[in-house]
Amino acid sequence: MTKPEWRRREFLEKCIVRGGLIAGVPMTANQLFGFWQKAEAAARKPTAPEVLGPFFKKGAPDNRDMRVAGEPGMLLQVSGAIVDTRGNAVPGARIDMWHADHKGIYDVHGSRYRTKLAIESGATYEVKTIMPGHYPDRPAQHIHYLITAPGCKPLVTQLYFATDPFFEGDPDKNRGKRGVVSHRESIRPVTLLDEASTPHAAVSFDLVLESA
Template sequence: MNPKKLARREMLERCIVRGLLVGGAASSHQQLLAMWQQSEAQAAKPTPTEVLGPFFKKGAPNEKNLRKAGAPGFPLRVAGKVYNTRGERVQGAQVDMWQADHQGRYDVQGYSYRTKLTVEGEAEYTLETIMPGHYSDRPAQHIHYMISAPGHRTLITQIYFATDPWFEGNPDKNYGKRGLVGNRELVRPVTLFEEGTPRAAVNFDIVLEKA
């Protein structure tokens, strides 16, 4: 993509989303361009894979809000965009996401905390859910993903949360503890915002490889 054609706003957005720039920080155009180029180099890398795990279930509904009114657990919004390795947005992706409830239990009977989103338009997805709980086999909070799109390889991955006590305040140092998390990139920064009630937010852009 030609940087001259890229709007400053999108450059800023990508740098913030990828954790290169703290929101609101003033940067010269040169600094921003350098960060954007770094960001593009990252974007060219396909998203790291993770194990499927035993709790995937086919047939989840296309549901953007998994958080039922009054349900326990800390509200969480997960959002991101789907790209290919050339930095272009991928249309028509389907994103399965599944996670444990706040007590670390998967719903194996029904479809609580499971969805299969269809990503349309700007290739962005947003999911309202809760922070997953811990469970003993895999004691780092995580959300599972399976992403498929026409002409691309299906990607199976997971996200983790930098605020998780499992990382002891230092995900850079501790992400590999007990071999649980395969890639530092999958441990995502968590921000807080307020929309009625306090909520956590995580961005997770996905980069798919061509089939």
């Protein structure tokens, strides 16, 4: 069977021969093919959407450290890039994040474990919080997201944790239990760190937005 790479190359060469593809600067066919491959490699799959859920509240403050003094829970650092499907940085995003406390209870009256980040410069985000608890209706730990950004479609998604006991050490096998997690890529690896005798978990979760 012909490799997809060669089918693409044949397609590209036909475009060049027929004048359907013109480089802005003089390039050989090989250079053009390399250019094409590089552009494809940078492409990103959009972050998988999830439901908004019943606990979203408008008006959260921009809080980069959601920890609450005196409340238990493992420190969790979540960070990532905000990019489009071409891999380009997307500045100017607004990111609502909200999750349950260590007991699995949402604050429906105030703003505990809620934030709305205003990313004024750059295209990355980082927050400190605690690892969310479990609750009966959604027995996997998760953080909800609502992201808006100029020129992009709004995205509602959720982040899950590969270390969650719910997955019994095997997210690939167990993510579908009770229909909780729709997309495997929403379950992120967790790095456990012990800096200055403060154990904490760190997770990277990039937000890949589709153009509007």
